[in-house]
Amino acid sequence: MKKPNPLLEDLRAILPAIAANAAQAEKDRMVPAENIALLKSIGLHRAFQPRPYGGLEISLPQFGDCIALLAGACASTAWAMSLLCTHSHQLALFPARLQEEIWGANPDATASSSIAPFGRTTETDGGVLFSGEMGWSSGSDHAEWAIVGFRRQNAEGGQDYCFAVLPRSDYQIRDDWYAAGMKGSGTKTLVIDNVFVPEHRIQKAKDMMEGKSAGFGLYPDSKIFYAPYRPYFASGFSTVSLGIAERMLEVFRDKTRNRVRAYTGAAVGAATPALMRLAESTHQVAAARAFLEKTWQDHAEHGERHEYPSRDTLAYWRTNQGYVVKMCIEAVDRLFAAAGGTAWFESNEMQRLFRDSHMTGAHAYTDYDVCAQILGRELMGLEPDPSMV
Structure with a gap:
């Protein structure tokens, strides 16, 4: 038997307005700000945010029902919003220091991403200098942070697939999303030029898939963070x-x-x-x-x-x-x-x-x-x- 899902009923109430904006989303090639505001008004962006920061930590079945319903009204909005939500699960596996930087200052903050390892980095004291043109960042216009991918040399002479987290002030958004499908998702390119990323904002992808990341175990009572990032992402x-x-x-x-x-x-x-x-x-x-x-x-x-x-x-x-x-x-x-x-x-x-x-x-x-x-x-x-x- 399914558990009660109050978010679903709240979502039904705002769906007509979101559906009415579907044509505008395609015309603007991004999710309308009104849609994001409506979804934040019911707390959907907090679905996978840790409870200490005001998050809901809902189950994946509850989240799935919401996103499927939202997709019927505007798939572009659902695509972008689902990622803004699931990235919070990934951020919860990063060090506590980073989470405090993100949600301590703004509990409503979200992140977009471009996680394919196309970033270019140079090692420096305390972190890396990051550059790259990182495409496919859905919902980036509405995010305060970004998760980006790169490969980093390791002590064994190989490379580790890693993620870096950057604040909005560290990158520009290139308005290049001209696509035949998901026109309104705002899946644009993040342009990053020689930006310093400190170590506490970097994690190995492998660690985040094997329960070895710095943030794993921070929330021992949680039912959603005892899991790798990718199935949620x-x-x-x-x-x-x-x-x-x-x-x-x-x-x-x-x-x-x-x-x-x-x-x-x-x-x-x-x-x-x-x-x-x-x-x-x-x-x-x-x-x-x-x-x-x-x-x-x-x-x-x-x-x-x-x-x-x-x-x-x-x-x-x-x-x-x-x-x-x-x-x-x-x-x-x-x-x-x-x-x-x-x-x-x-x-x-x-x-x-x-x-x-x-x-x-x-x-x-x-x-x-x-x-x-x-x-x-x-x-x-x-x-x-x-x-x-």
């Missing part, structure tokens, strides 16, 4: 895909019910092909939700038991979400292909859902070709391929 991608697919079912049904063919006057909504497409996509989306909910619940139960996930569990969590995205895109495509020419008009919500759906499958973490290889190697008892993260 990536949780929104499949959840947004699910929300889009669930909304597509509604829109297709409403549009098709009274649709007639232009040349014959035949009622499309009563025709066998439309009924069969709607039925199959409905089953597929329901299966996707059930599979994702089972995965969310597994996350939550591990947290409740303070059981750190095993390697094979992590492989399933990662690849389950990739398969959910695959199913959701297939369900959307099946309906869109039968929606007629008017579905392609920019004023028609269905073309936006179609575009945004495909964007959910374009992220490195939702590429099912990669996910299938990761799980296949795990199932065959092979060591993980380091070229697949």
